[in-house]
Amino acid sequence: AERAQNLAQHQQAAAAYAVEGADSFGSNRAEMRNTLRRDGQDTTSTASSTSCRDKSIYYGIRMTVFVVVTAVTLVVLVLIFGGPKAVIDPNTWMPGWPDMSNPNDTGKVGEHNVWVADLVDNGLNLVVLNNLDKGSNWNDFFRESISDWDNGTPDSVILKIRRVPEDPECTPVRRTMKVCNGDYGPTDWRGVNQIILANDFIISSVAKMNDYYLEGTNRAQKLYTMCHELGHGLGLGHSDENFYNKDLGNCMDYTEKPENNMHPDESNFLVLEELYGNVNQSDFITGETVAVEEKLENNDNRQLSLANEQQLFDEYAKILMHDPIEVSDESGEFPDVKSDWRLLRRTEHAVYHQKDLPNGYSIRSSILLA
Numbered sequence: 491a492e493r494a495q496n497l498a499q500h501q502q503a504a505a506a507y508a509v510e511g512a513d514s515f516g517s518n519r520a521e522m523r524n525t526l527r528r529d530g531q532d533t534t535s536t537a538s539s540t541s542c543r544d545k546s547i548y549y550g551i552r553m554t555v556f557v558v559v560t561a562v563t564l565v566v567l568v569l570i571f572g573g574p575k576a577v578i579d580p581n582t583w584m585p586g587w588p589d590m591s592n593p594n595d596t597g598k599v600g601e602h603n604v605w606v607a608d609l610v611d612n613g614l615n616l617v618v619l620n621n622l623d624k625g626s627n628w629n630d631f632f633r634e635s636i637s638d639w640d641n642g643t644p645d646s647v648i649l650k651i652r653r654v655p656e657d658p659e660c661t662p663v664r665r666t667m668k669v670c671n672g673d674y675g676p677t678d679w680r681g682v683n684q685i686i687l688a689n690d691f692i693i694s695s696v697a698k699m700n701d702y703y704l705e706g707t708n709r710a711q712k713l714y715t716m717c718h719e720l721g722h723g724l725g726l727g728h729s730d731e732n733f734y735n736k737d738l739g740n741c742m743d744y745t746e747k748p749e750n751n752m753h754p755d756e757s758n759f760l761v762l763e764e765l766y767g768n769v770n771q772s773d774f775i776t777g778e779t780v781a782v783e784e785k786l787e788n789n790d791n792r793q794l795s796l797a798n799e800q801q802l803f804d805e806y807a808k809i810l811m812h813d814p815i816e817v818s819d820e821s822g823e824f825p826d827v828k829s830d831w832r833l834l835r836r837t838e839h840a841v842y843h844q845k846d847l848p849n850g851y852s853i854r855s856s857i858l859l860a
Contacts, residue, residue: 642759683722714748717741
């Protein structure tokens with residue numbers, strides 16, 4: 491009986507141990523499952539956090555690139571097309587200037603100059619020296635503009651073209667107009683015509699095209715500039731100095747659309763007839779024969795002593811070459827006086843200076859600003 495009792499106690503103890511072991515094992519398994527679950531959740535959470543951060547960086551970079559590209563594009567557009575144009579009011583410094591707010595105002599304020607009389611015989615007979623770079627398309631625009639000016643109606647000029655040896659300095663030649671191009675640097679002007687006068691009559695003209703600003707521009711801009719400077723060389727002033735009114739259709743008219751003003755027109759040729767007469771000795775308007783002397787009456791001062799003129803010309807031509815006009819000072823403002831050059835007039839797009847010399851000579855510059 492005692493043995494049976496002991497056996498029963500051992501069996502109960504074993505059963506209790508087995509149940510406790512099973513519970514402990516199940517508890518450990520449950521705890522392991524919970525641990526794995528928590529680890530999985532942590533891993534998922536970490537992956538999700540990393541993915542969000544990567545997306546933020548990605549979209550941040552895209553937004554930065556977009557802003558930079560937009561800013562650069564705006565800068566390029568401003569550089570190409572320019573910002574808003576400020577309309578100046580020349581009435582503050584030049585009495586009698588036309589009203590810029592009136593689109594019908596022609597603004598005719600140009601001043602004309604006249605060549606010496608011995609070049610005028612049934613019209614102006616002038617030699618034009620071609621000093622343009624060989625192979626440059628400037629030669630095409632030169633020929634086209636020369637043809638325009640030489641075949642006007644009424645016809646008042648006879649132009650004779652001569653090719654000259656390369657002259658980088660564009661040295662003035664007495665009783666001729668010389669035409670040059672070159673990279674003259676950041677001078678603030680794209681075209682300039684300078685004339686040497688004796689007793690207020692032209693004895694030489696130099697026209698320059700500045701490739702620093704004009705190289706790479708279109709045909710309209712180059713042809714307009716060439717025609718414009720040749721017109722000054724013939725003695726013409728501007729037919730209109732208002733950029734903001736309707737274009738007149740001739741190259742002596744200021745314009746922001748050079749394609750509208752690439753050639754001279756009848757109004758320019760009529761002014762030339764008033765200055766020099768007609769090559770056919772007839773009046774274009776009436777058709778009547780007019781003696782050249784009538785057109786040139788009271789202009790006896792244009793007859794100059796050739797010997798004295800040559801000596802003085804050589805001296806003053808050196809001044810023109812070695813004392814060029816600077817159209818702006820270091821601050822970018824236009825000075826009233828610069829190296830003895832006297833300011834005659836200025837507009838938003840042009841300046842006019844004169845340098846007075848001894849013996850009735852002077853140098854006058856008409857500068858088309860860049």
